Amino acid sequence: MPELPEVEALAQFLREHAVGAVVGRVDVAALSAVKTFDPPVNALSGRDVISAGRWGKFLGMECDGLWLITHLSRGGWLRWIDEPSQIPPKPGGKSPLALRVHFFTPEGLTPAFDLTEAGTKKRLAVYIVDDPKKVPGIARLGPDALEVTEDQFGEILHGASQRIKTAIVDQSLIAGIGNAYSDEILHTAKISPFANTKTMSAETISTLFEAMRSVLTDAVGRSVGQDAARLKGEKRSGMRVHARTGLPCPVCGDTVREVSYAERSFQYCPTCQTGGKVLADRRMSRLLK
Numbered sequence: 001m002p003e004l005p006e007v008e009a010l011a012q013f014l015r016e017h018a019v020g021a022v023v024g025r026v027d028v029a030a031l032s033a034v035k036t037f038d039p040p041v042n043a044l045s046g047r048d049v050i051s052a053g054r055w056g057k058f059l060g061m062e063c064d065g066l067w068l069i070t071h072l073s074r075g076g077w078l079r080w081i082d083e084p085s086q087i088p089p090k091p092g093g094k095s096p097l098a099l100r101v102h103f104f105t106p107e108g109l110t111p112a113f114d115l116t117e118a119g120t121k122k123r124l125a126v127y128i129v130d131d132p133k134k135v136p137g138i139a140r141l142g143p144d145a146l147e148v149t150e151d152q153f154g155e156i157l158h159g160a161s162q163r164i165k166t167a168i169v170d171q172s173l174i175a176g177i178g179n180a181y182s183d184e185i186l187h188t189a190k191i192s193p194f195a196n197t198k199t200m201s202a203e204t205i206s207t208l209f210e211a212m213r214s215v216l217t218d219a220v221g222r223s224v225g226q227d228a229a230r231l232k233g234e235k236r237s238g239m240r241v242h243a244r245t246g247l248p249c250p251v252c253g254d255t256v257r258e259v260s261y262a263e264r265s266f267q268y269c270p271t272c273q274t275g276g277k278v279l280a281d282r283r284m285s286r287l288l289k
Helices: 004-017 150-160 164-168 179-189 202-223 228-237 282-288
Strands: 022-028 049-055 058-063 066-071 076-081 097-104 112-117 125-129 257-260 265-268
Touching (some): 004 076, 004 202, 004 228, 076 228, 150 164, 164 179, 179 202, 179 265, 202 228
Antiparallel strands (some): 076 112, 257 265
């Protein structure tokens, strides 16, 4: 899933490539992806692209009074095309394409970007609104992970009273962090994913806050300026524990372990984070019964 650093990089990519262009035709290939109907998608056509922005993990492009907002969910992505096909895609096909936005640039070029979604679970969402806050998911967001103060952060965590892994991926508490970067943040802070927010000391919260800022700032720095096609690889290359089950921890050399749930999993280092204790894996526990 694209998280804060990748979405920020995509917003910057749109600022550099789309701002100043005029929206041409908008092709909808997956009708289920469009969550609003008034104004219609074709209301974007003919409008100047003014800016691009990010709200948590939501990406938006401002088109002269209207916003195209998307949440890429787990399998979504934005792909820039310098010379797109001018043949409209057929809605309802098996292609990963959900939406294509064509442009006319001041230089006379006609590029486009595709919003695509891999996999069978179609969760990518597109909204056309005159105010980003009219998108329900944006309206529910907590403070941004790179804008929240340390005092606010501590108040939010103490008020949550739940496992820290669950709390920092809850977008209504802190916006922008997902499964991957939460693994990296907790590993950097040397905190167990199962630590309870209610009992965390001020010192631990301060350490976690600094780790959050450090991990995300570093990831944004590595991501912004990258071509959209290279962002996924850049994200993977910077991971120390996430998606590295069975590999050695780059800090202490212990084996990176995994806890699995129905649709997702997380990774951690026992030596760095849990005092050597291996956390219970619910999936393995069920298999052994």
